[in-house]
Amino acid sequence: MLPLIQWIERVPEKGRLLIATRKENLRPLAEYLADRLDDLNELVYVGSGSSYNSVMSVKGWIERITKLKVSVMTPNEYLYDRTVRNPNALTIFPSQSGTSVTTRKALQSAQRQGLPNVAVTQNPNQYMSQECGVHVDMMCADEEYKMRTVGYVSGMVVQLLIAMEIGLRRHTITAEEEQKLIAQIEAALTNWPQIETQAMTWYKRNETQLLNSAMFAVYGIDGLWGAALEGALKLIEIGKVMSIGYELEEGMHGPTLGFHPQLCVLVMNDGGRENDRARGLARFAKCEFGNGFLIGANPIDESDLAFTPQSCFPALEFPCAIQVLSWCLAQAKGVDLTLPIAQNEKPYFQTHQYTEKL
Ligand SMILES: O=P(O)(O)OC[C@H]1O[C@](O)(CO)[C@@H](O)[C@@H]1O
Numbered sequence: 001m002l003p004l005i006q007w008i009e010r011v012p013e014k015g016r017l018l019i020a021t022r023k024e025n026l027r028p029l030a031e032y033l034a035d036r037l038d039d040l041n042e043l044v045y046v047g048s049g050s051s052y053n054s055v056m057s058v059k060g061w062i063e064r065i066t067k068l069k070v071s072v073m074t075p076n077e078y079l080y081d082r083t084v085r086n087p088n089a090l091t092i093f094p095s096q097s098g099t100s101v102t103t104r105k106a107l108q109s110a111q112r113q114g115l116p117n118v119a120v121t122q123n124p125n126q127y128m129s130q131e132c133g134v135h136v137d138m139m140c141a142d143e144e145y146k147m148r149t150v151g152y153v154s155g156m157v158v159q160l161l162i163a164m165e166i167g168l169r170r171h172t173i174t175a176e177e178e179q180k181l182i183a184q185i186e187a188a189l190t191n192w193p194q195i196e197t198q199a200m201t202w203y204k205r206n207e208t209q210l211l212n213s214a215m216f217a218v219y220g221i222d223g224l225w226g227a228a229l230e231g232a233l234k235l236i237e238i239g240k241v242m243s244i245g246y247e248l249e250e251g252m253h254g255p256t257l258g259f260h261p262q263l264c265v266l267v268m269n270d271g272g273r274e275n276d277r278a279r280g281l282a283r284f285a286k287c288e289f290g291n292g293f294l295i296g297a298n299p300i301d302e303s304d305l306a307f308t309p310q311s312c313f314p315a316l317e318f319p320c321a322i323q324v325l326s327w328c329l330a331q332a333k334g335v336d337l338t339l340p341i342a343q344n345e346k347p348y349f350q351t352h353q354y355t356e357k358l
Pocket residue numbers: 048049050051094095096097098099100103146147148341351
């Protein structure tokens with residue numbers, strides 16, 4: 001098994017593979033959508049874990065590109081809590097493995113009701129990819145580690161590419177705009193090695209503080225909210241430290257009352273609209289509790305993890321920093337990451353099922 005850090009380093013390569021093969025990969029989807037494009041008025045996304053977070057990280061861009069309303073929900077929500085179906089919506093079911101039980105049930109339900117649907121998985125030959133209206137390949141291979149690192153980013157890239165294909169065919173973007181967006185994705189992926197180096201150095205400089213933190217709170221806005229949810233998930237799955245991800249504004253309405261010195265607050269700042277509030281929150285955590293860092297643009301002090309986002313997709317860049325942090329924490333704690341992610345869950349519950357029948 002490759003060390004997990006080497007999977008993290010494969011993120012840009014897998015993203016580029018999706019870009020290079022996009023026309024061929026998305027052809028079945030384009031054919032499936034051909035007669036439906038004019039009536040299409042909504043995109044609904046249904047997934048779990050990193051699959052859910054990947055959509056949360058690019059949903060704003062998907063709306064901008066397609067000019068379609070985007071809804072994101074978990075499979076349980078879709079199946080049992082949200083009961084009004086839009087026959088003119090395209091429902092997209094991302095599941096890296098294609099074996100998430102409840103996502104699969106939700107897909108089967110959409111298919112039974114004759115609702116237009118797409119399964120986005122890494123495996124064209126298994127379960128969900130065979131039970132859907134049409135399948136799109138994530139092209140990220142079967143990651144050796146169940147704590148998805150490559151898959152989260154490939155998930156974002158593939159959803160952006162799907163949105164661009166829909167946008168091109170509905171004339172909400174031009175071929176020239178598509179090229180510009182592709183160049184932005186490439187710029188984001190190109191920034192990964194640099195961010196990795198800076199994150200490693202930052203970790204070493206602050207190792208004692210990071211290791212002694214009993215919990216992490218990760219903050220971000222817009223696409224970085226999705227990256228915050230995913231960052232918290234990676235810290236839990238890989239770094240084995242309880243963590244929570246918050247939308248910047250939402251996480252200032254109350255959660256700050258629970259800040260304490262053992263809680264490490266990580267504020268991701270893209271330097272844009274909410275630059276001042278992001279910096280204010282990081283300063284608050286540092287000055288009042290002695291445990292906070294700003295990640296990204298316009299650092300507060302030398303202890304921060306400073307880098308400049310290189311694209312309009314910060315959610316494609318910042319995850320590198322938190323994935324590297326999670327890996328470093330796991331290394332320092334001597335965590336065996338090769339153990340199955342939920343080795344003890346089987347007698348109690350099952351999130352994924354590798355059988356034909358559900
Ligand atoms: O994308 P999938 O295969 O549906 O899995 C969803 C989630 O389940 C896990 O594999 C385990 O809970 C997560 O790592 C993943 O994000």
